[in-house]
Amino acid sequence: MKTITIGGVPEHFNLPWYLTLKNKEYQEKGVNLRWKDFSGGTGQMNKALRSGEIDMAVILTEGIIRDIVKGNPSSIVQVFVKSPLIWGIHVADTASYTKVEDLRGTHAAISRFGSGSHLMAYVHAEDQGWDMEKDLKFKVIGDLEGALEGLPKGQGDYFMWEKFTTKPYVDDGPFRILGECPTPWPCFVIAVRNEFITSHGQAVQDILAIINRTTAHFKEIPEIATMIAHRYGQQLQDVEEWLRLTEWSQENLTEIQVERIQSQLQKLDLIKNKLLPDRILHTF
Template structure:
């Protein structure tokens, strides 16, 4: 049975999409999850996917909060994610500071859009125990909510939301980069066979290294992203200057887990058990090279 791989169709997914086109469904099939990491985690829990390429912080916080639906099996993007803070085109909010005490739009509870709201509050010195959220499922629901006034703002990746801002549907009022590398790979501990995962991670590493090469960044990557996502060339080139991928998708630096937990603990989004967290509880130790 091919692995069912959940993903978000964004420019970050380009090496995965190239791999999928070459594979033709022989070893894995893609399952699109437009609502993001909260949806990916839900589908892991509901036996709708076996593997998820998803945001670092919700994956780690989910395990920290007790989820048994997945373990970390690899890395996908080694650089931070730049989260834009977006408000309505005619809203009263003009800076992040204006958002204190308001209702923030999120895609789902446990999503990156929620965890990063805690990080934003931490940076601003706001209390994190009384943040207010409204679930709006996807980018369209989030945009509608900031324009109908039911939320003040929401957070989403900068270049994914830029076309909506360029079209006048919303406004940027700030950004909050993640304090951690942005994307990891997780898998259900029983449904995803180890041999299949090793093959998947090994071949994905090849596509990631090719995409990440200087030669492909100079031309082929730009053309692929333009054809798949319709972004202007200047936006693609600007994004490529900011993004990095791993040499080995089956390796995870220990500090990615420990430093992410430190921030999530400080923000009050997770709470440590007696004796603290152990890195090994977050990963499939048979598959992952902890570095």
């Protein structure tokens, strides 16, 4: 049986992986799929893909495309969640800021450079019409836990993270939410190291077939909203709204989407050059 390691954030988007692993569905295809949580998010997973610590990753689209352009020897094999990710713009509940415009020129708390929280701070700044050099500053705080501890201490002024994940900390502190910033593209993709695609392409296809079978009918699972609410400590009404807004995918990005994302990253000076889509996407 082939052992394959896949990484992802420990969030509700990835519950389909937990369910298929719990049911031992991959073992039917001779695959011992091992899940590894990456609370540090995209930057941490990019590093793990580069080093071979993991073979596959469920990762933010903009983050992996940027890293592939910068030399990560991996490819996107499929979109996992095709709906946008809704990033909440959070401040400490004791902070004096009352609206997004108050944050111009302050420090965005980010998990690490190259992470989703880092890249989306640029997207948000552009949406607001801010000057990228004067109005955008950063403070590295590690991950969500780092932000929960650091933001009330003044380690960064605002923190962008998926709004449903942070909702419990808005309801009960220590965060307040000032606004939202959705990604202008499908939010999560599945990336695989190129070397692994070459050596174990059939196993990757088997994994995709199994996870796709689950995501195609994920919302129809009985009591799924209640399961998510209990597992991730969220209010049932918040989970129901999240399910209504979220759509999984069983297909890859289009070349047009890859071009548009690279153009946006280049416009924000987050990449210097573009790659042809076939250098970023892998089609079986």
